[in-house]
Amino acid sequence: MGKDSKTKDSGGKGKGKQSSGGNDENTSKGKGKGGGKAADELGTCTYVKARHILCEKQGKINEAYKKLQDGWLSNGDKVPPAEFAKVAAEYSECPSGKKGGDLGWFPRGKMAGPFQDVAFSTSIGATSAPFKSTHGYHIILCEGRKN
Template sequence: MGKDSKPKNKGKQPAAGAGAGDDGASKSGGKGKGGKSADGLGTCTYVKARHVLCEKQSKINEAYKKLQDGWLDNGDKVPPAEFAKVAAEYSECPSGKKGGDLGWFPRGKMAGPFQDVAFSTPIGATSAPFKSTHGYHIILCEGRKN
């Protein structure tokens, strides 16, 4: 197991990429030169992402429904430009004005659940809504690098 023996996903549905709280990518090599793991996520040290942040769960669910109705229900990936429109409309983060663009950030910069979900969401995929200390989020992973 990991450093602590407590499960991090206590009875909740898994967020993006099942088991986001205890994914192997965040513990399997950290800042190593990293090859690819079985799930293709590898052990990257940087991720490029967009997000939507809302204080209320009902608002993030509304934003997610908009993404579902447009793309996710059909199994499609949300195009970054379309995700940016949803972020501009719904996000309460200052990044919302930039389509939710957070740019590239290293492992260790973002807190707990946000980092776990960002680094475990496959490139081009959108996470399910999840809660962090800042509110409720949806993440679109746009890239990874070492």
């Protein structure tokens, strides 16, 4: 049982973003007990780097998500940041939309409710499904995490 978590961590502290070529979501799901370092890659990191698209209306966020699906999400949930930025610039109603939805690095506790939950649980390189917060409807692209 405890063996798996030790073999996953190959020595480097806090260097999760270099550890695997995008397979984080497959190896860290369902490993609640004794997951150690694997759990840190998703739910317990201290900072996350993200981009987002914010729309007031659900129809508009669904349109943006469909555009991502047609271009990238049909091949999995990985959207290159530059491509996500183009869709954010076109659809996002947040001032960050002009910067491709870039929110930079932010600590746990800075963002409210569902936004934080989704941002800190989305795998690096993955795009969330649309979700609702107190500010409207969002899609998040997680670009990195660190402690």
